[in-house]
Amino acid sequence: xxxxxxxxxxxxxxxxxxxxxxxxxxxxxxxxxxxxxxxxxxxxxxxxxxxxxxxxxxxxxxxxxxxxxxxxxxxxxxxxxxxxxxxxxxxxxxxxxxxxxxxxxxxxxxxxxxxxxxxxxxxxxxxxxxxxxxxxxxxxxxxxxxxxxxxxxxxxxxxxxxxxxxxxxxxxxxxxxxxxxxxxxxxxxxxxxxxxxxxxxxxxxxxxxxxxxxxxxxxxxxxxxxxxxxxxxxxxxxxxxxxxxxxxxxxxxxxxxxxxxxxxxxxxxxxxxxxxxxxxxxxxxxxxxxxxxxxxxxxxxxxxxxxxxxxxxxxxxxxxxxxxxxxxxxxxxxxxxxxxxxxxxxxxxxxxxxxxxxxxxxxxxxxxxxxxxxxxxxxxxxxxxxxxxxxxxxxxxxxxxxxxxxxxxxxxxxxxxxxxxxxxxxxxxxxxxxxxxxxxxxxxxxxxxxxxxxxxxxxxxxxxxxxxxxxxxxxxxx
Amino acid sequence: xxxxxxxxxxxxxxxxxxxxxxxxxxxxxxxxxxxxxxxxxxxxxxxxxxxxxxxxxxxxxxxxxxxxxxxxxxxxxxxxxxxxxxxxxxxxxxxxxxxxxxxxxxxxxxxxxxxxxxxxxxxxxxxxxxxxxxxxxxxxxxxxxxxxxxxxxxxxxxxxxxxxxxxxxxxxxxxxxxxxxxxxxxxxxxxxxxxxxxxxxxxxxxxxxxxxxxxxxxxxxxxxxxxxxxxxxxxxxxxxxxxxxxxxxxxxxxxxxxxxxxxxxxxxxxxxxxxxxxxxxxxxxxxxxxxxxxxxxxxxxxx
Numbered sequence: 089x090x091x092x093x094x095x096x097x098x099x100x101x102x103x104x105x106x107x108x109x110x111x112x113x114x115x116x117x118x119x120x121x122x123x124x125x126x127x128x129x130x131x132x133x134x135x136x137x138x139x140x141x142x143x144x145x146x147x148x149x150x151x152x153x154x155x156x157x158x159x160x161x162x163x164x165x166x167x168x169x170x171x172x173x174x175x176x177x178x179x180x181x182x183x184x185x186x187x188x189x190x191x192x193x194x195x196x197x198x199x200x201x202x203x204x205x206x207x208x209x210x211x212x213x214x215x216x217x218x219x220x221x222x223x224x225x226x227x228x229x230x231x232x233x234x235x236x237x238x239x240x241x242x243x244x245x246x247x248x249x250x251x252x253x254x255x256x257x258x259x260x261x262x263x264x265x266x267x268x269x270x271x272x273x274x275x276x277x278x279x280x281x282x283x284x285x286x287x288x289x290x291x292x293x294x295x296x297x298x299x300x301x302x303x304x305x306x307x308x309x310x311x312x313x314x315x316x317x318x319x320x321x322x323x324x325x326x327x328x329x330x331x332x333x334x335x336x337x338x339x340x341x342x343x344x345x346x347x348x349x350x351x352x353x354x355x356x357x358x359x360x361x362x363x364x365x366x367x368x369x370x371x372x373x374x375x376x377x378x379x380x381x382x383x384x385x386x387x388x389x390x391x392x393x394x395x396x397x398x399x400x401x402x403x404x405x406x407x408x409x410x411x412x413x414x415x416x417x418x419x420x421x422x423x424x425x426x427x428x429x430x431x432x433x434x435x436x437x438x439x440x441x442x443x444x445x446x447x448x449x450x451x452x453x454x455x456x457x458x459x460x461x462x463x464x465x466x467x468x469x470x471x472x473x474x475x476x477x478x479x480x481x482x483x484x485x486x487x488x489x490x491x492x493x494x495x496x497x498x499x500x501x502x503x504x505x506x507x508x509x510x511x512x513x514x515x516x517x518x519x520x521x522x523x524x525x526x527x528x529x530x531x532x533x534x535x536x537x538x539x540x541x542x543x544x545x546x547x548x549x550x551x552x553x554x555x556x557x558x559x560x561x562x563x564x565x566x
Numbered sequence: 567x568x569x570x571x572x573x574x575x576x577x578x579x580x581x582x583x584x585x586x587x588x589x590x591x592x593x594x595x596x597x598x599x600x601x602x603x604x605x606x607x608x609x610x611x612x613x614x615x616x617x618x619x620x621x622x623x624x625x626x627x628x629x630x631x632x633x634x635x636x637x638x639x640x641x642x643x644x645x646x647x648x649x650x651x652x653x654x655x656x657x658x659x660x661x662x663x664x665x666x667x668x669x670x671x672x673x674x675x676x677x678x679x680x681x682x683x684x685x686x687x688x689x690x691x692x693x694x695x696x697x698x699x700x701x702x703x704x705x706x707x708x709x710x711x712x713x714x715x716x717x718x719x720x721x722x723x724x725x726x727x728x729x730x731x732x733x734x735x736x737x738x739x740x741x742x743x744x745x746x747x748x749x750x751x752x753x754x755x756x757x758x759x760x761x762x763x764x765x766x767x768x769x770x771x772x773x774x775x776x777x778x779x780x781x782x783x784x785x786x787x788x789x790x791x792x793x794x795x796x797x798x799x800x801x802x803x804x805x806x807x808x809x810x811x812x813x814x815x816x817x818x819x820x821x822x823x824x825x826x827x828x829x830x831x832x833x834x835x836x837x838x839x840x841x842x843x844x845x846x847x848x849x850x851x852x853x854x855x856x857x858x859x860x861x862x863x864x865x866x867x868x869x
Contacts, residue, residue: 196832203608220608224835228608320725321811378710381703381725381811521834529817537727537816560604560618560836 139456145181147240148460153184156457159199161215162191164408165274165444165478170213173473177243177464185457194218203230208449211458214270215444222270222445223519227562231269232448237459238268243467250466258483261442261513264564271462272442273474275481276402277421277500278329279438284418284495286394294422296435298366301425305374308397315397316370319387320380320536324528325517327367327535330400332514333424333439334363340432341512348516349565350556355549364534364541366427371535380536392417402443406496407479419496421503436506441513442483519564526551594848600841607837619842629843632823635731639738639799639822640854644792646739651746651791652784654682656776658747659754660762679751682744690741694808697737698724701809725811727819734805734820742798746791753787754780789862793855800851803828823847 138149146152156178160167167189175187190209192198196218202208208230214220225231238251238259245253255275262270287293290311295301305315318327336344339359346354354360379387388405390396392412399405406419413419426435446465448458464470471484472491479494481501492498504511517524530547533539555561601619603612623629658671658679672678685693700708701723713719723733757780765779781788803824806814813829814821823843831840 200607204610206610218832221606221833221835224606225608228606230608320816324812376704378703378720378722378725380816381701381722386704386706525829525833528812529815532812532816536725558622560615560622560839 144241146460148236148456148463150182150185150454150456150460152182154454154457155186155188156211156454156461157188157190157209157452158211158213158458158461159190159192159195159209160213161195161219162193163216164404165480167191169470169474169477173477174461174465174470177467177470178461181243181464182457182460187461196220203228203449206451208452210452210454211446211448211461213444213446219445221521222447223264223562223564225447226264226269230450232450232455232459234262234268234271234448234459234462237271237462240463243463243470245468250463253466253468253484255442255483255485257511257513258442260566261515262445262447263566269447271446271466271483272444273446273465273482274404274442274444274478275440275483276404276443277438277440277481277504278333278402279400279421279423279503280330280398281391281401281405281496282398282420282422283391283394284420284499285416286397287420288418294420295425297429298425298427302370302374305370305397309374313397314376314379314390314395315374316399317375317379317387317390317396318400318535319382319384320532321383323384323387324531324535325524326384326400326402328527328531329402329439330424331363331367331531332360334366334427335360336439336512337424337431337433337435337437338362338427341510344512344514345566347552348514348519350516350552350563352553353549355552356545360548361541361545362427364544368534368539368541368544372538375535377536380532388412398422403496403500404480406494410479419494419499421496421499423503423507433510436503436508437510437512438503438507439513440504440507440511445518515564515566520555520561522561523548523551523555597841597844597848600838601845603838603841604836605838606835607831608835612838615838619839620846622839623842623846628818628821628826629823631818632821632826635820635822636800636850638731639735639802640796642735643738643742643799644795646735647742647746647795648788648791650739650743651750652781654678654743654747655750655754656780659751660772660775660780679747682747684744685741686744688741690804691808693737693741694805698809701733724809725816727816730810730816730820734802734809737805737809738798738802742795746795749787749791750784753784757783785862789858792862793858796854796858797851800847800854823850 139151139154140146140149142149158170158175160170171189175189178187179185190198193216195212195214195216199209199212199214200220203225214222214225222231238249238254240250242248242250242253251259258272258275259268261272262268264270282294290307292304292307295304308315318324318330332344332347335357336359339357343354343357343359346357347360387396388399388401388409389412391399392409392414403421406413409419423436423438446462448455448462452458465474466482466484468484468487471482471487474480474482475488475491475493475497479497481488481497517527527548530539530544530551533547534541534544556563600612602614602616604615604618605612658675660671688696699706701710702708703710703720703722703725705711705714707720709723710720713721722729724730761779761783762775765775770778801824802822806820806822806825807828810820814825823846827840827843827847830836830843
């Protein structure tokens, strides 16, 4: 027996073992993604029919004692709105349905294995930097069609269906090839944010023309403030939203529609080129190249310290910065100034969109309950509670009208009112994540690394064409 | 005694083999299987598409970029680390000359030995976070804070296409050197002092001692170091993921295969394609290990 204990590990064996260690990286993907083909899920479609009695208080016909599981992304918006507002509202109508509440910082890490295993939670808030590819989920048939939810009566707005209570465009934002699958609940307006105090102290006003805009940037520069900047390390997304806003103003909202639909020449279009030229100049002249290496929180902090003048972001900014904002900073939003005097859309036009995805798993245990939960989120009380807790508007139209909640929110609301029907948005970033990544890199190149508008549009057109040709990626259109 | 031997061995091995079989072998097989599918990770059904993923991979610029980065790391990571580690190990063990018949290190070598090993004790993620601060592009960065004082900055270590990968390589080397100093020290410790004495008596300088005595006798250890570092060069995922601008950026200038696998699997939900990359990485690593073993084969000098 002693011979099995003989030391046989010489250095060559050790080398071979060392090599084996390196190979361990390969199976990691499969390990992390759980077993494929393991979970049987021959769940029939009966889940899609009312399981309980349909009534005025139960329009979706949920089974009153069936438990419900929801999972909420714990990020900038927190989870308090779900636990303190929406769950109580749901349980008031259905006290026998036990709600299991979970939260996660990394949605895909927690939820994706459960989809492959065939036992997903019923309602999922798909958000954050680790969100799941919503298009792929729809493609896999894992997402519940929400048509019935939108046709159901509102919980507390009498005489209206859920659909009637929403800001126009909300349902379209969550529609994949003609069917509404996703509720985009938070309503954000996007533009340039500045400190009302800084402007008031210096007697500056929000410019509307490009000439006034650069004049203002010059004044800021003279004061020793970095006039404009965004974080290149992780937030070029903010910059390209701004750039495409300009493109839409120059050439009309259809510019964005063409980009979404992967039309030929959608990027090489003159409007996109003009916008890229204008912004590349701002990047070269009025920004700080060191921002290329910074994260969004670092640049936002600099703005709170009055070191950065204008910062592109959505209306979540005020809430995100709440801890670092000095007293009296007074967040204000200005729409992107018009690049030319011949712009198709007025200066008040805004990038505004429903965001923050919520969806119901079609193969979950209680999809009807998931939809019912969304109905409570879309009630007036749910919307008001959400806005009060998160300082973010919801897609429920006018729910918080007349309420003074915060300076930034009021400013955003006012801009939205001034924009009227001239609001627009794009979808390609969630439809084709690859295109989003390419645009981030191209934007950084354009703004901070000496790129040109021509290079920018050619590069993006090439990327869009590649996505279009790739048969493994499902295409969407609007 | 003999007849009880196999049940005995099997009794010991069954658990580890079962674990290895489930978590390594089975996962491998599945990665190979998935590489021929277009599975997107959200349903239990998979459909087979033959070699499409590999064809696509062949035409994928980012993939080739990642390969280029691996080649660069493969050359410079082992080279720099081994040269530095050998140099330090030599100074710590032999560099002080010999006294009373014993070779010894430079003054304070015991202290340095501990200091060199420190980086090895830090988790890789921590190292990445620390160096992100060191490299930070504004005044809060350790290096740029100083450079800005003298008006020489800022240097965009991680945000400049031409510097980013080298900056990350520097961290990889910094982190690895300590371990190899210890490894080589142990190797040097096993070289009999008589050989050094004899050489010293014959009038060998420190340089000659190093190249004619230490290096040949350390050959086996060097080989181990080379393979280990080569494999580390095929990885580098953690540092790149945490440190680089826009994960693998700027503009793909620091991306590595591990990151592309991760991105395709978990961001783009293209698990089939990601598995195909994994399969390629598998063959690359095997080829590298086999090649290194073949090329460096040399008769060990028995002491």
